[in-house]
Amino acid sequence: MNTTIMLFLMQDGITNGAIYALLGLALVLVFAVTRVILIPQGEFVTYGALTYASLAAGQMPGTAKLALALGIGAFAFDLIVARKALHGRLILRSVVTNIVLPSIVLALTVYFAAQKPPVAICIVLSLVIVAMIGLYLYRIAFQPLAHTSVLVLLIASVGVHLALQGLGLLFFGAEGQRGPAVLSGAFTAGALRFTGQSLTVYGITVAFIVGLWLFFGLTLYGKALRATAVNRLGARLAGIRTTLSGQIAFLLASVIGALSGIMIVPITTLYYDSGFLIGLKGFVAAIIGGLVSYPLTAVAALVVGLVEAFSSFYASNYKEVIVFMLLIPVLLLRSLAAPAVEEEKD
Amino acid sequence: MSALLSVTDAHVAYGKVEAVRSVSLEVGANQIVTIVGANGAGKTTLLSAIMGILPLKGRVAFAGQDLARLDIEDRVAMGLGLVPEHRELFVTMNVEDNLELGAFRIERSRAKSSIERVYALFPRLKERRKQLAGTLSGGEQQMLAMGRALMGEPKLLMLDEPSLGLAPIIVADIFRIVTELRASGVSVLLVEQNAQAALKIADRAYVMELGEFVLSGKASDIAANERVAASYLGFQHEGESAL
Numbered sequence: 001m002n003t004t005i006m007l008f009l010m011q012d013g014i015t016n017g018a019i020y021a022l023l024g025l026a027l028v029l030v031f032a033v034t035r036v037i038l039i040p041q042g043e044f045v046t047y048g049a050l051t052y053a054s055l056a057a058g059q060m061p062g063t064a065k066l067a068l069a070l071g072i073g074a075f076a077f078d079l080i081v082a083r084k085a086l087h088g089r090l091i092l093r094s095v096v097t098n099i100v101l102p103s104i105v106l107a108l109t110v111y112f113a114a115q116k117p118p119v120a121i122c123i124v125l126s127l128v129i130v131a132m133i134g135l136y137l138y139r140i141a142f143q144p145l146a147h148t149s150v151l152v153l154l155i156a157s158v159g160v161h162l163a164l165q166g167l168g169l170l171f172f173g174a175e176g177q178r179g180p181a182v183l184s185g186a187f188t189a190g191a192l193r194f195t196g197q198s199l200t201v202y203g204i205t206v207a208f209i210v211g212l213w214l215f216f217g218l219t220l221y222g223k224a225l226r227a228t229a230v231n232r233l234g235a236r237l238a239g240i241r242t243t244l245s246g247q248i249a250f251l252l253a254s255v256i257g258a259l260s261g262i263m264i265v266p267i268t269t270l271y272y273d274s275g276f277l278i279g280l281k282g283f284v285a286a287i288i289g290g291l292v293s294y295p296l297t298a299v300a301a302l303v304v305g306l307v308e309a310f311s312s313f314y315a316s317n318y319k320e321v322i323v324f325m326l327l328i329p330v331l332l333l334r335s336l337a338a339p340a341v342e343e344e345k346d
Numbered sequence: 347m348s349a350l351l352s353v354t355d356a357h358v359a360y361g362k363v364e365a366v367r368s369v370s371l372e373v374g375a376n377q378i379v380t381i382v383g384a385n386g387a388g389k390t391t392l393l394s395a396i397m398g399i400l401p402l403k404g405r406v407a408f409a410g411q412d413l414a415r416l417d418i419e420d421r422v423a424m425g426l427g428l429v430p431e432h433r434e435l436f437v438t439m440n441v442e443d444n445l446e447l448g449a450f451r452i453e454r455s456r457a458k459s460s461i462e463r464v465y466a467l468f469p470r471l472k473e474r475r476k477q478l479a480g481t482l483s484g485g486e487q488q489m490l491a492m493g494r495a496l497m498g499e500p501k502l503l504m505l506d507e508p509s510l511g512l513a514p515i516i517v518a519d520i521f522r523i524v525t526e527l528r529a530s531g532v533s534v535l536l537v538e539q540n541a542q543a544a545l546k547i548a549d550r551a552y553v554m555e556l557g558e559f560v561l562s563g564k565a566s567d568i569a570a571n572e573r574v575a576a577s578y579l580g581f582q583h584e585g586e587s588a589l
Contacts, residue, residue: 237427238450239419
């Protein structure tokens with residue numbers, strides 16, 4: 001192998017690794033705050049990517065309708081919970097977030113889809129649509145189960161993943177799609193050629209990580225999210241609603257997922273079910289980070305990306321196998337290093 | 347004047363086992379009320395249920411409003427605070443962040459002045475403002491837990507065993523601060539195994555045995571009661587040996 005190939009593979013690995021890092025961070029965040037292992041993270045990626053690609057191709061994405069349908073579902077849940085003490089203000093807020101908002105977005109989507117909108121509008125619409133789906137899914141599928149065990153939440157998570165994947169097939173069909181590059185053009189540095197798209201990936205990943213770091217370190221809501229992750233009862237005693245923290249976590253995770261999708265879809269053809277495998281690689285990174293450590297997860301994600309790039313060169317048939325095998329030594333070491341964790345009680 | 351907190355005929359059960367049976371109590375404004383009793387009498391269970399952590403059968407009213415449908419966070423916003431036995435601090439966050447989060451439901455401008463009040467009450471916390479909560483000593487953690495609860499501007503602060511496991515000099519400090527709280531208009535419901543110290547500062551007292559209140563009245567009367575002295579104060583009378 002010569003240096004040029006090695007540099008190419010490294011570049012490829014870092015680009016993918018950056019995406020896995022974002023996904024891994026979202027997984028850690030959601031798990032720490034809500035104890036949900038977010039299997040449908042991959043669907044957020046696909047939905048974001050394919051909504052973006054559909055819009056850019058002048059097609060109406062079904063996800064905008066799904067957002068409204070889920071919003072109506074979320075509103076119904078709010079009504080059922082509040083039936084004994086109907087508060088005008090609470091109902092109004094629920095109507096606005098769950099029905100008015102997705103209706104406006106649906107109207108905008110219908111309007112713009114007909115006229116091949118510019119890239120920026122496609123991105124914003126896709127992000128908002130997937131963010132709403134994430135928020136309503138939390139309300140419908142996870143908030144009512146918030147007090148159950150990790151296992152029950154995991155089962156719900158798998159259910160949501162399967163449902164979203166099926167709906168993805170319905171909305172986008174079995175054929176793959178590609179979207180337009182967010183930033184076109186390229187430049188060369190030595191043997192390496194940097195495309196605008198790969199620079200976008202680096203830029204957005206770094207910006208997002210810095211943004212998250214500032215959010216968690218400096219803002220009251222960011223600190224509240226950390227507090228919920230550290231001590232759920234303590235947070236409630238400080239007046240921080242677990243549901244609020246859960247909503248913020250799901251909102252962030254769905255935006256991160258959709259953004260990753262939008263960054264990948266100009267590079268790779270994505271199918272309705274591609275997200276799962278991409279999400280799983282973020283999951284490998286998150287597991288290596290023990291589902292708690294953000295920096296370790298980010299570093300592990302880069303390792304996953306590099307291992308994937310090199311194994312696709314040397315043994316492309318086994319590339320997925322090799323990536324997932326990374327988990328085995330990590331799990332072994334973790335099980336030896338840490339004593340058995342007591343079954344949580346909550 | 348109606349009581350700030352009134353609990354009527356409360357029952358709290360873990361499955362089929364009733365840990366608290368038919369308990370009624372009242373805490374008035376500007377009062378320190380203590381519940382004393384042996385380990386396992388149901389004191390912590392009662393406080394948890396008043397806070398909404400455990401389900402309670404019976405009636406709990408705070409500031410004239412029935413709490414039945416309100417969850418923990420709403421009770422906090424109404425001015426009911428609990429410092430639990432295990433303190434439940436955000437151990438990986440620093441002292442200042444812990445305090446700031448205590449005022450999560452309070453306007454930002456008011457929170458700034460609250461934090462200065464808490465630092466005035468606990469100067470130790472100010473010295474350690476950038477230190478992680480998990481690295482504080484037991485006494486400092488207790489101060490931080492109380493400080494965090496006070497940041498929420500409670501009208502009634504419920505303290506669960508604040509002196510447990512702390513050095514006597516710190517215990518004295520904490521009891522002094524409890525009386526200062528009363529002076530500043532915060533009522534306190536104090537659960538303590540250290541009955542002697544609690545009865546000294548309290549206005550009213552309840553004695554709890556096996557999930558029920560067996561005695562109630564003015565704290566000084568309870569302290570003078572022979573049965574209480576024999577069961578709860580016996581080991582702690584000055585000049586007496588622990589044997």
